[in-house]
Amino acid sequence: MSVDMLLSQIFNGLSLFTILALMAIGLAIVFGLMGVINMAHGELMAMGAYMTYLTSVIFSRWLPGVMGASFLVGIVVAFLTTAAFGLLLETVMIRHLYKRPLDTLLATWGVSLILQQVFRQVFGPINVSVPTASWLQGAWSPMPGLDLPLARVFIIALTLAVALGVYLFLFKSRWGLRIRSVMQNRAMAGAAGINTARVDAVTFAVGCGLAGVAGSALTMIASTGPATGQQYIVDAFIVVVFGGVESLIGTFVSAFMIGQMQSLFEMPFSGSMAKAAILLLVIVALYFRPSGLFSIKVRR
Amino acid sequence: MTKTRRDFIKTSLAVAVASAMPAGLLSSTSFAAASDPVKVGILHSLTGSIAIAEVGVADAEKLAIEEINAAGGVLGRQIEVVQEDGASDNPVFAEKAQKLLVSDKVAAVFGCYTSASRKAVLPVFERYKGLLYYPTHDEGLEFSNNIMYTGADAVQSAIPAIQWLAENKGKTFFLIGSDFIYPRTTNRIARPTIAKLGGTVVGEDYFPLGSTEFSSVINKIKAAKPDAILSTIVGDSNVSFYKQLNSAGITGDNQAILALAVSEEEAIGIGRENLVGVHSCMGYFQSIDSPENQKFVAAFKARYGADRVLGDTMAAAYASVFLWKLAVEKAGSFDVPQVVAASSNLEYTAPEGQVRLHASNHRLWKHARIGKFKPDGQIDILFESPLIEPNPFPKL
Numbered sequence: 001m002s003v004d005m006l007l008s009q010i011f012n013g014l015s016l017f018t019i020l021a022l023m024a025i026g027l028a029i030v031f032g033l034m035g036v037i038n039m040a041h042g043e044l045m046a047m048g049a050y051m052t053y054l055t056s057v058i059f060s061r062w063l064p065g066v067m068g069a070s071f072l073v074g075i076v077v078a079f080l081t082t083a084a085f086g087l088l089l090e091t092v093m094i095r096h097l098y099k100r101p102l103d104t105l106l107a108t109w110g111v112s113l114i115l116q117q118v119f120r121q122v123f124g125p126i127n128v129s130v131p132t133a134s135w136l137q138g139a140w141s142p143m144p145g146l147d148l149p150l151a152r153v154f155i156i157a158l159t160l161a162v163a164l165g166v167y168l169f170l171f172k173s174r175w176g177l178r179i180r181s182v183m184q185n186r187a188m189a190g191a192a193g194i195n196t197a198r199v200d201a202v203t204f205a206v207g208c209g210l211a212g213v214a215g216s217a218l219t220m221i222a223s224t225g226p227a228t229g230q231q232y233i234v235d236a237f238i239v240v241v242f243g244g245v246e247s248l249i250g251t252f253v254s255a256f257m258i259g260q261m262q263s264l265f266e267m268p269f270s271g272s273m274a275k276a277a278i279l280l281l282v283i284v285a286l287y288f289r290p291s292g293l294f295s296i297k298v299r300r
Numbered sequence: 301m302t303k304t305r306r307d308f309i310k311t312s313l314a315v316a317v318a319s320a321m322p323a324g325l326l327s328s329t330s331f332a333a334a335s336d337p338v339k340v341g342i343l344h345s346l347t348g349s350i351a352i353a354e355v356g357v358a359d360a361e362k363l364a365i366e367e368i369n370a371a372g373g374v375l376g377r378q379i380e381v382v383q384e385d386g387a388s389d390n391p392v393f394a395e396k397a398q399k400l401l402v403s404d405k406v407a408a409v410f411g412c413y414t415s416a417s418r419k420a421v422l423p424v425f426e427r428y429k430g431l432l433y434y435p436t437h438d439e440g441l442e443f444s445n446n447i448m449y450t451g452a453d454a455v456q457s458a459i460p461a462i463q464w465l466a467e468n469k470g471k472t473f474f475l476i477g478s479d480f481i482y483p484r485t486t487n488r489i490a491r492p493t494i495a496k497l498g499g500t501v502v503g504e505d506y507f508p509l510g511s512t513e514f515s516s517v518i519n520k521i522k523a524a525k526p527d528a529i530l531s532t533i534v535g536d537s538n539v540s541f542y543k544q545l546n547s548a549g550i551t552g553d554n555q556a557i558l559a560l561a562v563s564e565e566e567a568i569g570i571g572r573e574n575l576v577g578v579h580s581c582m583g584y585f586q587s588i589d590s591p592e593n594q595k596f597v598a599a600f601k602a603r604y605g606a607d608r609v610l611g612d613t614m615a616a617a618y619a620s621v622f623l624w625k626l627a628v629e630k631a632g633s634f635d636v637p638q639v640v641a642a643s644s645n646l647e648y649t650a651p652e653g654q655v656r657l658h659a660s661n662h663r664l665w666k667h668a669r670i671g672k673f674k675p676d677g678q679i680d681i682l683f684e685s686p687l688i689e690p691n692p693f694p695k696l
Contacts, residue, residue, distance in 0.1 A: 002523075005519060005523055008519050009516065009519060012515040012516055012519065015515065016513060016515070019513075116347075117347065120347070120351065125346075125351045125352045125355045126352055126355075126356075126565065126568055126569050127352060127536065127539060127566075127568070127569025127570070128569065129539075129568065129569060129570065129571035129572070129574075130571075131571065131573065132543070132547075137546075137547065138547065138549070139547060139548060139549055147548055147549055149515075149544070149547035149548055150547065151543075151547050152515075152547075218512075220543065220547075221512065221540055221543055221544055221547075222512040222536070222539060222540045222543070223512075223536040223537075223538075223539030223540065223569060223570075224539075224569075225352060225536060225569060226351075226352075227348070227349040227352075227536070228536070230349065230510070231510045231511075231512055231536065232512075262513070262516075263515070263516050266516035266517065267516065267519075267520070270479075270504075270505045270506045270507075271479075271505055271506060271507035271508070271511060271513075271514075271516070271517060272479040272506050272507055272508045272511075274516075275507075275508055275511075
């Protein structure tokens with residue numbers, strides 16, 4: 001294997017890591033912090049992708065001069081729409097099911113099926129194509145033989161920005177303080193005057209909004225169709241479970257390991273064998289560490 | 301355990317019902333009085349992941365049926381459509397096929413898209429003596445007395461595509477496909493074909509259906525520098541594959557890429573800009589310049605909207621309905637064995653040109669066409685073969 005080949009595989013692994021992390025971070029918040037198994041996470045990503053598509057259609061029709069900005073606006077629109085939808089979902093449904101995790105699983109799965117069919121009715125069964133902004137097309141070549149696609153470089157930057165944002169939100173803001181206190185001890189936090197119902201709603205909405213951002217970014221490398229969400233949901237869950245459900249750091253470490261291993265395995269093996277090998281490793285790892293790579297040590 | 305028992309009860313009930321019926325009910329006399337409409341089934345996925353491809357196919361079949369009804373029907377009887385949703389789920393396909401044959405008693409079914417769904421319904425059609433028209437190009441290696449295969453087989457797509465690439469683009473090939481029966485079988489046929497032409501395979505890779513990560517194989521392609529990439533990737537993965545190829549600097553303009561499973565309709569979802577210069581090999585392209593095709597395209601757009609795009613499977617599905625009508629008229633009966641017998645050597649001028657059902661193997665003599673995607677998502681046809689004899693079991 002030549003040096004530039006190795007370098008571009010390392011870059012691919014890095015890119016895959018950020019894609020997986022971006023997909024999983026919203027789920028890690030909803031699943032990890034709140035304990036809600038949100039099977040509609042993939043469809044929320046698809047919703048974000050469709051919002052990006054709508055934004056690009058609106059821009060190309062009424063604001064063709066600033067088409068380059070449509071993608072950035074699309075990300076913001078995707079975040080706001082999916083977060084708003086998450087807020088609605090929490091208020092109408094999830095709120096009443098906190099004590100019944102298995103029912104949440106079924107109910108959110110139902111939501112995912114409904115959303116898929118809604119996408120099919122509204123946008124048609126055929127995939128839509130979100131044009132990649134011209135400044136994100138092509139590749140950056142730091143050295144001959146090594147081409148780093150700009151879309152992937154952008155996703156790396158976006159994931160870093162999202163990770164930083166989540167960190168600041170959870171650990172440096174008042175809201176984050178409330179969220180963490182509610183997650184640690186709900187009754188105590190309530191007694192201290194925190195509106196726990198509102199904290200739940202906001203946490204869920206933020207998790208959903210992040211799914212929207214991920215879906216928006218993934219329009220650059222994958223399809224946007226009614227069934228798009230199904231392609232992501234399994235990967236997102238694997239990353240979160242492998243990393244340890246209650247740990248955001250675990251989600252990132254797990255995404256990094258899976259991303260690098262996959263791009264490494266794909267060199268000697270075929271794509272589907274590499275995927276199978278990853279799944280096997282994850283199963284073995286979970287056998288020895290049932291609560292994931294990073295588990296919080298608590299006395300139960 | 302309960303599941304097995306329930307299945308057993310279901311099956312035995314079905315058998316009991318079927319055997320309790322007078323023998324005549326299952327044959328031609330069951331099709332009521334001559335003035336009643338004759339029922340046919342349409343069985344495609346309207347929901348689920350494969351709906352993307354199948355909805356248009358069902359639309360084409362309904363258009364053909366409407367045209368036949370407007371012209372007076374078949375043997376003086378109007379056609380009544382019973383449509384069922386296979387829901388992209390193979391067991392559902394089998395269940396719905398049984399419903400169409402046993403409780404609706406349809407004269408023929410137009411349906412299925414994936415080989416897997418066809419294999420799921422095959423035993424049902426053989427058991428209840430039904431007749432299925434299957435429109436998708438497939439890997440061959442199958443024959444059933446109760447199925448008419450109106451799409452191309454490997455001899456009519458992969459092999460002419462490889463010959464054309466070897467003549468025009470070069471002799472080193474990189475094979476890439478989704479990981480299921482069609483790509484693997486196609487490439488099993490492709491390898492000896494390439495060897496026979498003096499070419500070599502410099503890489504072969506498969507990805508799970510729905511896979512969205514192709515960066516590693518793109519690196520492999522860059523290292524192997526093949527003269528041509530032969531792709532049997534299907535469905536949504538194509539979007540990721542072409543987008544990622546393009547952003548890595550590999551485009552249809554600087555690398556010969558031939559897709560065996562990308563029609564004009566799928567080009568919309570992949571993004572037309574990502575496909576410019578990519579080759580496709582199909583029996584039918586919307587851009588075929590013939591009066592039959594112009595009529596078909598105009599009728600389809602008038603019925604379903606001017607922005608709709610047609611593809612190979614849709615054209616084959618449309619032709620299937622007419623092939624059934626012609627066979628019924630030749631047989632003078634809706635009885636399945638008689639229709640099958642009448643189908644042998646049946647000729648018809650389809651949108652794709654003159655086609656003929658084979659004397660014995662239930663497939664069509666077809667043209668293979670190779671073309672290049674233009675920026676508008678339509679195909680610039682570069683090559684058209686003479687009629688090729690279908691052969692689902694090629695000797696290699």
